[in-house]
Amino acid sequence: MRRKISIPRILKINWVDGLVISVVFNNGESRKIDFTEMFYKIGVKPNSNESKLLNPKAFRKVELQNNTLSWSNVEQLITLRDGGKTKVPFEIGADILFKYSKPEVSESRIKIGNLIKEARLESGMTQQQLALISGTTRNYISRIENDRSDIELATLWKIIETGLGKHMEIVIKPGIASKDHRIAKKVRSHFPA
Numbered sequence: 001m002r003r004k005i006s007i008p009r010i011l012k013i014n015w016v017d018g019l020v021i022s023v024v025f026n027n028g029e030s031r032k033i034d035f036t037e038m039f040y041k042i043g044v045k046p047n048s049n050e051s052k053l054l055n056p057k058a059f060r061k062v063e064l065q066n067n068t069l070s071w072s073n074v075e076q077l078i079t080l081r082d083g084g085k086t087k088v089p090f091e092i093g094a095d096i097l098f099k100y101s102k103p104e105v106s107e108s109r110i111k112i113g114n115l116i117k118e119a120r121l122e123s124g125m126t127q128q129q130l131a132l133i134s135g136t137t138r139n140y141i142s143r144i145e146n147d148r149s150d151i152e153l154a155t156l157w158k159i160i161e162t163g164l165g166k167h168m169e170i171v172i173k174p175g176i177a178s179k180d181h182r183i184a185k186k187v188r189s190h191f192p193a
Contacts, residue, residue, distance in 0.1 A: 008098035009067035018056050021069070022104050025094070031101035035059065038100040049076055050090060068094040105147070112156065117145040119164050134163030 007026075014022035019035040035053060044050050052074045053059045061073045074090040120130050120141075127141040134141075135158060143149035144159075151159075153170075160168040 008094040010064060010069065010094050010097065011067070013062065013064055013069075014104075016060055016062060019054065019059055021062065023069070023097070023101075025098060025101075026067075030104040031098070032104045033097055033101045038097075041100065042096075049074060053090070065089065065091065068092065069097060112151065113145045113147045116141075116159060116164075119160070119166055120145075123164060125164075130159065130163045134159045 009026040010023045011026055012024040014024060014030055016022075020032055021035070022030055022032050024030050039050065039054065053071060058071070058073055061071055063070050063072065068091050070089045070091045072089040075087040076090045077085050078088055079085055120127070125133075126138075127145070128138040131138045131141045136155065140149065141159070144151050157168055160166050
């Protein structure tokens with residue numbers, strides 16, 4: 001399970017597609033935020049300043065600033081302590097974004113669960129047998145195989161190497177070039193016959 005976070009912060013923008021954005025929060029979890037749905041739920045008015053973000057071209061100009069999402073192309077007016085007013089980029093607090101986000105199902109997590117299940121079945125083992133040899137529980141093995149639980153790397157290694165008697169290999173490859181030169185990580189488990 002992902003750890004609970006007391007103050008949500010956004011660490012990275014994964015992708016933007018239309019008015020949906022995927023981000024990584026400080027608990028390590030990738031989550032999707034559908035702004036059409038969120039703006040409807042919080043009652044954004046059609047002619048309000050933030051409604052400008054319902055234009056995909058304007059929305060796409062999102063940046064990560066101060067651990068939350070920011071749009072310098074949409075300004076908001078704030079009142080200062082001295083009563084003066086100033087314009088700042090439009091931002092939504094990470095706590096609000098977390099509240100209206102949904103966990104993003106990771107392809108690699110699904111593949112890992114399926115790979116473990118396939119290797120276990122090929123070995124003729126039950127979930128209980130694999131759990132006993134790996135030092136975990138049958139319930140945990142079931143949750144991993146059915147994509148209902150996250151898995152720590154050390155536990156994954158223990159299940160594959162100790163429980164299944166297989167070899168695990170992790171490969172980090174350069175990803176598709178992007179403006180911020182992110183490196184895409186691809187986890188590959190190698191199960192030799």
